[in-house]
Amino acid sequence: DSGVTQTPKHLITATGQRVTLRCSPRSGDLSVYWYQQSLDQGLQFLIQYYNGEERAKGNILERFSAQQFPDLHSELNLSSLELGDSALYFCASSVEPLREKLFFGSGTQLSVL
Amino acid sequence: EDKVVQSPLSLVVHEGDTVTLNCSYEVTNFRSLLWYKQEKKAPTFLFMLTSSGIEKKSGRLSSILDKKELSSILNITATQTGDSAIYLCAVYSGGSNYKLTFGKGTLLTVNP
Numbered sequence: 001d002s003g004v005t006q007t008p009k010h011l012i013t014a015t016g017q018r019v020t021l022r023c024s025p026r027s028g029d030l031s032v033y034w035y036q037q038s039l040d041q042g043l044q045f046l047i048q049y050y051n052g053e054e055r056a057k058g059n060i061l062e063r064f065s066a067q068q069f070p071d072l073h074s075e076l077n078l079s080s081l082e083l084g085d086s087a088l089y090f091c092a093s094s095v096e097p098l099r100e101k102l103f104f105g106s107g108t109q110l111s112v113l
Numbered sequence: 114e115d116k117v118v119q120s121p122l123s124l125v126v127h128e129g130d131t132v133t134l135n136c137s138y139e140v141t142n143f144r145s146l147l148w149y150k151q152e153k154k155a156p157t158f159l160f161m162l163t164s165s166g167i168e169k170k171s172g173r174l175s176s177i178l179d180k181k182e183l184s185s186i187l188n189i190t191a192t193q194t195g196d197s198a199i200y201l202c203a204v205y206s207g208g209s210n211y212k213l214t215f216g217k218g219t220l221l222t223v224n225p
Contacts, residue, residue: 002155002157004155042215042216042217042218043156043201043203043215044215045211045212045213048211055211056210056211058211058212088154090155090156098161099205099207099211099213100144100145100147100161100203100205100207100213101147101158101161102149102156102158102213103158104155104156104157105155106153106154106155107154107155
């Protein structure tokens with residue numbers, strides 16, 4: 001158990017809908033990262049938050065947004081969902097300054113039908 | 114664009130065999146190379162290699178970084194069925210701009 005908590009574990013929804021994925025980092029970690037994993041693209045970095053502020057942005061679509069709250073939990077919002085958004089979404093946290101040594105949550109499996 | 118390529122994509126061995134997984138990279142501003150193990154769902158950290166630490170070992174697993182050849186290998190000796198997983202290689206080329214690029218992984222299956 002990495003100490004990173006993600007909910008829900010599974011999500012099935014229809015095209016055009018909006019969903020929210022939630023993540024709580026390990027106790028004491030200020031950084032939260034969101035990654036998307038699909039069979040063809042592998043693990044892709046979406047966005048990082050550090051202590052409530054956006055710190056780095058990767059291949060995140062405009063339909064997606066995220067935020068980190070004062071208690072350090074984070075939410076990833078996916079809207080106008082398309083079939084191609086079906087993937088495993090991971091949240092991870094790290095101990096600064098080792099931003100590459102990530103502790104991953106178990107992921108949310110999103111299926112868009 | 115940063116690139117990380119792993120080979121083979123898939124590997125099936127018998128318990129007790131020794132395996133070598135490969136990772137090559139093309140990145141600007143290399144900082145470190147990492148190996149993660151992904152079984153079931155969440156990737157878990159195995160090793161981090163840098164210019165000042167090019168070889169790491171933990172039990173039956175070991176890894177070497179070759180900065181000249183821009184590559185790394187992950188060796189697993191005396192494999193066990195519990196080693197069955199996807200092994201991910203990632204390269205960090207961060208600095209002011211965070212960039213951790215993952216390869217697509219090697220699926221290792223260890224049969225009894």
